[in-house]
Amino acid sequence: MTIDYDVVIIGGSLAGRYAALTASQLRAKVALVEPTTNGAFNFVNAPYEFISHHALSHISNLAKQLGDAAQIGLHTSCADNSEKCQISVDIPQAMLYAHGVVSNLQEQHSPAVIAAQGVDVILGNGQFESSPHLSFAVNERTLRARNYLLATGSRPAIPEIEGLQRTGFLTIPQIWQARSRSTPPLQWVIIGGIPQSIELAQTLVRFGYDVTLVVEHPNILPDVDSEIAQLLCSQLEAEGVRVFTNTRVTQVRQIEDKKWLQVGDKAIETDEIVxxxxxxxxxxxxxxxxxxxxxxxxxxxxxxxxQTTNKRIWACGDVIGGYEFVNIAHYEARVALQNALFFPRLKVNYRHIPWAVFTNPMFAQVGLTEAQAKRGYSPDEVIVLRQFFKTLSAAQIRDETTGMCKLIVLRNGEILGASLFGAEAGELINVVAMAIAQKIKVNRLADLAPLCPSFSEIFEQAALSWSQQKLSRNLAWQECLESFFDFRRNSKF
Structure with missing residues (x-):
């Protein structure tokens, strides 16, 4: 069989395009198959939905900051400074800003740019063929490769809730389209506990909408440190989001111009369901x-x-499950390509890969939570270091004192994980991720000598806290030894 490519990547996601460029840089002969919708190239939509959402979230954060500034007298555009300034956001203008951000990024990853890097970009919908040899058929072409990489992404799974399909609903990619209606929704109910649903709830409430978030899990997110999850939930509730945890939606109905949901033992009225x-x-x-x-x-x-159950077909990104995080998809793409193009020896290790919920303040996590660590190790070996953002001069200056850094370490100083909730958490978590990946112990964080004032000082404080705890344990151990020997000396035996 004639081999046309080293790897054929079946894309439709940012991970697919990233994988194609990475394979090209590795000097591989690569083809990228991009799907089309109704015969048209679908480059604008799914891969960049998260960028558009983050851009709108940024605008909502700015609006809140301006409102906070107005309340302390830093904003003087009100007609009467004695009044409380009301900061409103022009949604169409915000959408234009988000569209501009997306357009700029699209240009950097356009088919022309990818093709200029030596990738054979093929637009069309295809399928695998097994006979006479493994291949991928698209646009009346048969692509033959040593290996194939699936990076087709995912779409929302729709729950089986009585009346939901009949009543109608939106998914996250569709929500901002609802703003173009003649009577846009003012009340929203969001069903689901994933990072994007939490981000959306905060963004909508900051734009002035009435928002309810319904989560089936006991915590606002599963597999998240329960202490930090409670802080995140409290932040949403403080801003006006009604949060129902450990609760299921069992029925949806349309009554006149309103949608009604049975949420646990409560009936909730809304304009729109997400x-x-x-x-x-x-x-x-x-x-x-x-x-x-x-x-x-x-x-x-x-x-x-x-590697999939076919040894020549590999996969990366949210097509293999998990949350939709670009950094994780890129990490998986690098591992899959190294294995597909060279000797398959690399294994994924998510212990040092961070992830985040882009709320404000932000939540970020890497490695093990406290509960996971105590299940995997002896509880006596696990030490929890807590430092609060209110102790930082940078947090006081910026009036962003809400938050906590929680480091999970072993007695020998090995860092097992971290959970952060607070300003700059998305940047701070990368420091811990690097420490875990490079097996840097917690006491070495005290050697950072971070700028002052800066949020990075929280790691120096955590390292000092660990040293103090270690000293206390050593002193306690010495006292036990001294007591033991005193007993032996004074014993008749």
């Missing part, structure tokens, strides 16, 4: 069954080398 739950992979049209690739409702099945 479904923001787990994703399901975009794989239906790929004919995977014919090439022995297995999957379930939520993800493609892969091993720890990101």
């Amino acid at each position: 479904v923001a739950r787990a994703q399901q992979p975009n794989i239906e049209s790929l004919n995977l069954a014919a090439v022995d690739v297995k999957w379930n409702q939520r993800r493609l099945l892969v091993n720890d080398k990101l």
Whole structure:
């Protein structure tokens, strides 16, 4: 069989484009298959939805900051300075700003730019063929490669709730389109506990909407440190979001011009419903069954080398499950490509890969939580270091004192994980991620000598706290030894 490419990447996501460029830089002969919708190239939508959302979230944060400034006398555009200034946001203008951000990024990753890097970009919908040899058929072409990489992304999974389909709902990519209606929704109910649903709830409430968030899990997010999750939940509630945790929506009905939801034992009225739950992979049209690739409702099945049940087909990004995080998808793409193009020896290790919820303040996490660490190690070996943002001069200056840094370490100083909730958490978490990846112990964080004032000082404080605890433990141990020997000396035996 003639091999046309080293790797064929079936894309439709940012991870696919990143993988194609990475493979090209590794001097591989690579093809990128980009799907189309109704015959048109679908470059504008799914891959950049999260960028558009973050841009709108940034505007809502600025509006809140201006409102806070007005209340302390720093904003003087009110007709009467004795009045409380009301900061409103022009949603169409905000949408134009978000569209501009997306357009700038699209130019950097356009098909022309990717093709200029030596990637054979093919626009069209195709499927795998197993006979006479494994190949991928698209646009009446048969692409043959040593290996294939699936990076097709995912889409929202719709829950089976009585009356939901009949009543109607939106998914996160559709919400801002609702603003173009003649009577845009003022009340929103968001179903689901994923990072994007939490970010959306805060953004909408800061734009002045009435927002309810319904989460099935006991915490606002699963697998999150419960102490930090409570802080995040309290922040949303303080801003006006009604949060229902450990609660299910059992029924949806349309009554006149309103939608009604049965949320636990309460009936809630709303203008619009947003479904923001787990994703399901975009794989239906790929004919995977014919090439022995297995999957379930939520993800493609892969091993720890990101190889599917067909040893020549690999996968990365949210098509293999998990939250939609670009940094994680890029990490998986690098591992999968190294294994597909060279000797397959690399295994994914998510212990040092951070992730975040882009609220304000931000939540970020890497490694193990306190509960996970105490399940995996002896509880006596696990030490929890807490430092609060209110102790930082930078936080006081910027009036961003809400938050906490929680480091999980072993007695020998090895860092197992960290959870941060506060200003600059998205940048601070990278320091801990690097420390975990490089096996840097917590006491070395005291050697950073961070700028003052800066939020990085919180690590220096955490390292000093660990040293103090270690000294206290050593003193306690010495006292125990001294007591023991005193007893032996004074004993008749």
